[in-house]
Amino acid sequence: MSEIVGNSRERARRSAAASSRWRLPELAFWGCAVAAIFLLPSRHLLLNEIAIVGLFAMSIDLILGYAGIVSLGHAAFFGVGAYAAGLLAKSGYVEPASGLLFAGAIAATVGFSASFLVIRGSDLTRLMVTLGVALVFVEVANRFESVTGGVDGLLGISMGPILGLFEFDFGGTTAYCYSLCVLFVMFLIARRIVNSPFGTSLRALKENRMRAGAIGIPTAKRIVAVYSISAGFAGIAGALLAQTTAFVSLEVLDFARSADGLLILVIGGSGYLYGGIIGSIAFALMRDALSTLTPAYWLFWMGAILVALVVVGRERIVDCAKALSLRVRGQPK
Amino acid sequence: MLTIIFDGIAYGMLLFILAVGLSVTLGLMNFVNLAHGAFAMAGGYATVILMNAYGLPFLATLPFAFAFAAMIGLALERLLYRRMYRRSHLDQVLFSIGIVFMAVAATDYLMGSQQQIIHLPEWLRGRIEVAGVAIGAYRFFLVVVCGALVVALQWVLARTRFGSQLRAAVDDTRVARGLGIPTDLIFAATFATGSGLAGLGGALGAEILGLDPTFPLKFMLYFLIVVTVGGTATISGPFAAAILLGIADVAGKYYIPRLGAFVIYFFMLVVLLLRPNGLFVRSGAR
Amino acid sequence: MTVALETHDLVMRFGGFLATNRVNLQVARGARHALIGPNGAGKTTLVNLMTGVLSPTEGRIVLEGHDITAVPIAARVGLGIARTFQINQLFPSMSPLEAVSLAVAQRAGRSAGIWRGFGALPEIVDEAADILEGLHLADAMTERSDRLPYGKQRALELALALASRPKVLLLDEPAAGVPEGERHEILDIVASLPRDVSILLIEHDMDLVFSFAEKISVLVQGAVFLEGSAREIAADRRVREVYLGESADG
Numbered sequence: 017m018s019e020i021v022g023n024s025r026e027r028a029r030r031s032a033a034a035s036s037r038w039r040l041p042e043l044a045f046w047g048c049a050v051a052a053i054f055l056l057p058s059r060h061l062l063l064n065e066i067a068i069v070g071l072f073a074m075s076i077d078l079i080l081g082y083a084g085i086v087s088l089g090h091a092a093f094f095g096v097g098a099y100a101a102g103l104l105a106k107s108g109y110v111e112p113a114s115g116l117l118f119a120g121a122i123a124a125t126v127g128f129s130a131s132f133l134v135i136r137g138s139d140l141t142r143l144m145v146t147l148g149v150a151l152v153f154v155e156v157a158n159r160f161e162s163v164t165g166g167v168d169g170l171l172g173i174s175m176g177p178i179l180g181l182f183e184f185d186f187g188g189t190t191a192y193c194y195s196l197c198v199l200f201v202m203f204l205i206a207r208r209i210v211n212s213p214f215g216t217s218l219r220a221l222k223e224n225r226m227r228a229g230a231i232g233i234p235t236a237k238r239i240v241a242v243y244s245i246s247a248g249f250a251g252i253a254g255a256l257l258a259q260t261t262a263f264v265s266l267e268v269l270d271f272a273r274s275a276d277g278l279l280i281l282v283i284g285g286s287g288y289l290y291g292g293i294i295g296s297i298a299f300a301l302m303r304d305a306l307s308t309l310t311p312a313y314w315l316f317w318m319g320a321i322l323v324a325l326v327v328v329g330r331e332r333i334v335d336c337a338k339a340l341s342l343r344v345r346g347q348p349k
Numbered sequence: 350m351l352t353i354i355f356d357g358i359a360y361g362m363l364l365f366i367l368a369v370g371l372s373v374t375l376g377l378m379n380f381v382n383l384a385h386g387a388f389a390m391a392g393g394y395a396t397v398i399l400m401n402a403y404g405l406p407f408l409a410t411l412p413f414a415f416a417f418a419a420m421i422g423l424a425l426e427r428l429l430y431r432r433m434y435r436r437s438h439l440d441q442v443l444f445s446i447g448i449v450f451m452a453v454a455a456t457d458y459l460m461g462s463q464q465q466i467i468h469l470p471e472w473l474r475g476r477i478e479v480a481g482v483a484i485g486a487y488r489f490f491l492v493v494v495c496g497a498l499v500v501a502l503q504w505v506l507a508r509t510r511f512g513s514q515l516r517a518a519v520d521d522t523r524v525a526r527g528l529g530i531p532t533d534l535i536f537a538a539t540f541a542t543g544s545g546l547a548g549l550g551g552a553l554g555a556e557i558l559g560l561d562p563t564f565p566l567k568f569m570l571y572f573l574i575v576v577t578v579g580g581t582a583t584i585s586g587p588f589a590a591a592i593l594l595g596i597a598d599v600a601g602k603y604y605i606p607r608l609g610a611f612v613i614y615f616f617m618l619v620v621l622l623l624r625p626n627g628l629f630v631r632s633g634a635r
Numbered sequence: 636m637t638v639a640l641e642t643h644d645l646v647m648r649f650g651g652f653l654a655t656n657r658v659n660l661q662v663a664r665g666a667r668h669a670l671i672g673p674n675g676a677g678k679t680t681l682v683n684l685m686t687g688v689l690s691p692t693e694g695r696i697v698l699e700g701h702d703i704t705a706v707p708i709a710a711r712v713g714l715g716i717a718r719t720f721q722i723n724q725l726f727p728s729m730s731p732l733e734a735v736s737l738a739v740a741q742r743a744g745r746s747a748g749i750w751r752g753f754g755a756l757p758e759i760v761d762e763a764a765d766i767l768e769g770l771h772l773a774d775a776m777t778e779r780s781d782r783l784p785y786g787k788q789r790a791l792e793l794a795l796a797l798a799s800r801p802k803v804l805l806l807d808e809p810a811a812g813v814p815e816g817e818r819h820e821i822l823d824i825v826a827s828l829p830r831d832v833s834i835l836l837i838e839h840d841m842d843l844v845f846s847f848a849e850k851i852s853v854l855v856q857g858a859v860f861l862e863g864s865a866r867e868i869a870a871d872r873r874v875r876e877v878y879l880g881e882s883a884d885g
């Protein structure tokens with residue numbers, strides 16, 4: 017009997033350890049991201065943007081994919097981070113890495129305050145609140161023109177070298193390397209979080225909130241925590257944008273940005289952390305292709321993609337794409 | 350003071366006509382339709398086109414605004430929305446945001462991005478005096494028209510066979526279906542009517558709310574507030590919520606213009622903190 | 636007799652419907668207590684009130700002398716109340732191992748930990764494995780919960796409750812819907828729990844009730860209709876007519 021007991025403990029431990037082990041495709045993925053520095057030297061600005069948007073989508077994944085909270089206004093925290101980093105730089109403190117931490121902390125604090133509204137009420141109230149909070153920030157940024165520059169945006173940001181070592185260049189090489197490093201570090205943190213008991217408890221409350229409560233998980237506290245963390249992530253993404261483009265405009269707070277984030281996550285798939293980054297790559301490629309066709313009506317295509325994804329179902333589209341690519345390559349038998 | 354309250358009521362009634370369809374779809378089909386404003390916009394543009402290109406008088410365009418939006422609503426319901434009723438809220442949200450984006454871009458393409466101006470007939474401009482209070486003639490007109498619509502809606506819901514079937518379906522769709530009520534038909538008819546009313550609201554509101562391709566985005570929050578605060582169980586809930594919101598918004602913009610736009614957010618916040626499940630929830634289900 | 640969990644004049648109304656009607660129920664420490672009554676009597680509602688899923692319209696709930704009426708559901712688990720649900724409430728995409736590990740981590744105060752994964756918490760995982768082993772779930776521990784056969788899901792339901800090492804365990808028809816052969820398996824596990832765990836069992840199968848319970852309360856239309864030792868209840872003519880008669884037909 018005791019032998020069997022030992023055996024099941026053994027299997028349990030192995031299974032628990034396996035869930036957080038690195039897999040080959042993951043390593044390949046990051047390998048490609050690094051290789052892109054050398055293989056796509058003329059595309060660093062675009063890659064930089066992909067990394068930033070990917071980080072933003074990852075921040076949404078934390079609350080949507082893991083805790084199951086739909087937010088219509090995550091751009092609020094992206095924007096707060098962007099303005100925080102921009103204003104810090106304008107005030108004369110120009111070191112980017114510490115500016116990033118500062119902006120992330122501010123955004124997380126703002127997210128913490130907002131989370132108390134999010135834990136109340138139903139799905140519907142949550143939609144209203146998240147949308148409302150984001151609009152409040154647009155309104156505030158608009159109103160305090162003297163600070164934010166209003167519709168003209170925050171001009172004249174000039175960043176110092178990263179950690180006093182690496183100057184930003186015009187081609188965006190430093191920017192991409194910087195953003196990629198930040199993305200990777202944030203990814204490591206997120207990976208830790210979702211594989212921890214805390215992350216498991218988030219999935220629990222997403223899948224069955226009543227049961228989560230009935231095994232003792234304080235669901236409201238968990239939501240507050242993950243919402244603040246996610247806001248911090250979004251803030252750091254926003255700060256990256258501000259620092260690498262040396263510009264912040266009201267557009268960082270735009271509803272379309274929140275919607276973009278959701279769309280990207282739906283394209284890439286939520287709940288496994290890579291969805292945001294993969295979606296962000298697909299998103300950039302699609303925008304590139306479609307906006308060369310009809311430059312002004314990208315919004316239309318975005319809407320059409322959303323509708324198609326939801327109506328047909330993401331799984332089926334991915335399956336079709338796979339089947340198609342197999343056929344194109346000729347099925348290996 | 351009274352003028353402001355009256356303006357607020359007119360504005361609130363307009364919001365109600367715009368949002369009531371959303372409230373019913375939400376109660377009936379548990380569907381979060383963020384694209385509701387797109388139907389309002391369709392109605393608004395129908396009126397603009399008919400007036401400017403075909404020279405129809407304002408009043409004569411209103412039935413068309415209703416019919417146009419209702420038809421789009423019906424077509425979309427049959428084609429797309431129907432498949433989304435059983436989906437998760439996330440899917441519904443993404444789907445309807447997609448519809449909004451397409452509507453915004455398509456309108457921009459067809460009509461241009463500028464504000465549309467509606468030339469009201471002479472008798473609706475200016476001001477009139479009612480019981481010593483100066484009131485914009487158009488606001489008065491709005492209150493009369495929307496008030497009549499509210500009464501008519503209430504009558505339909507309370508007195509007609511369709512109304513009682515609808516109420517049964519809202520209470521419990523499964524049971525209603527078991528009783529032989531054609532819920533599918535009711536869904537479609539309700540969706541079309543709700544869209545039509547939104548269209549009518551869009552036409553009536555073009556003068557006060559403005560009309561440009563971003564209309565559905567601009568007013569999304571207003572609609573959400575009306576239905577969240579008002580609840581979906583009755584139509585008096587959203588009505589009261591819309592009136593309150595209207596008065597708060599108008600009064601806010603008048604008295605504290607510096608903070609004007611914040612007043613509705615503040616309103617939303619206070620309601621949420623005091624009554625997280627809405628102001629007028631039926632106490633105790635069943 | 637020391638009381639573990641008790642209710643004082645507990646009332647629950649759903650709109651105009653009185654689902655719980657001035658219930659005074661005492662679950663003694665170490666009790667093997669059964670709660671029976673016809674369908675719709677309000678048994679599940681009572682458990683929902685005791686665990687905080689519902690808040691009562693009136694009345695108080697007291698755990699070991701402390702009023703817990705206002706304590707939220709999760710905190711009550713921390714105080715030592717655990718339950719199973721009549722209708723399975725599982726985490727569909729999680730494996731039994733993940734779910735039970737989480738429940739164990741929660742009890743051990745580790746569920747808020749961000750840095751260490753379960754791979755680095757062997758004592759938690761071991762305990763979860765032991766619980767699963769005890770409920771014959773070891774072979775299925777890495778499968779998705781929603782793919783398990785119904786009997787296994789029922790066992791997982793119990794495993795989640797046991798993981799919190801409750802002082803008071805409320806079991807809402809733990810063997811409902813389980814095939815005849817496996818019913819005793821689950822009830823045997825319940826019966827073999829340590830004696831200091833107080834157990835309140837809701838069950839329709841009278842054989843199981845009489846083989847398990849030392850004390851029985853009969854709930855009818857929201858109110859306690861009768862209470863007594865298993866032998867007294869078995870002998871009561873009204874119970875035989877009102878309740879046993881009914882269950883014999885059904």
Ligand SMILES: Nc1ncnc2c1ncn2[C@@H]1O[C@H](COP(=O)(O)OP(=O)(O)OP(=O)(O)O)[C@@H](O)[C@H]1O
Pocket residue numbers: 634635649652654672673674675676677678679680681721
């Ligand atoms: N949330 C609710 N809203 C309205 N009525 C409810 C609610 N929950 C339970 N009821 C009603 O309360 C009564 C008692 O239900 P309960 O589930 O507690 O019965 P039960 O004794 O557990 O029955 P069973 O043996 O079938 O499980 C039933 O008539 C039920 O319809």
Ligand SMILES: [Mg+2]
Pocket residue numbers: 678679680721807
């Ligand atoms: Mg029950």
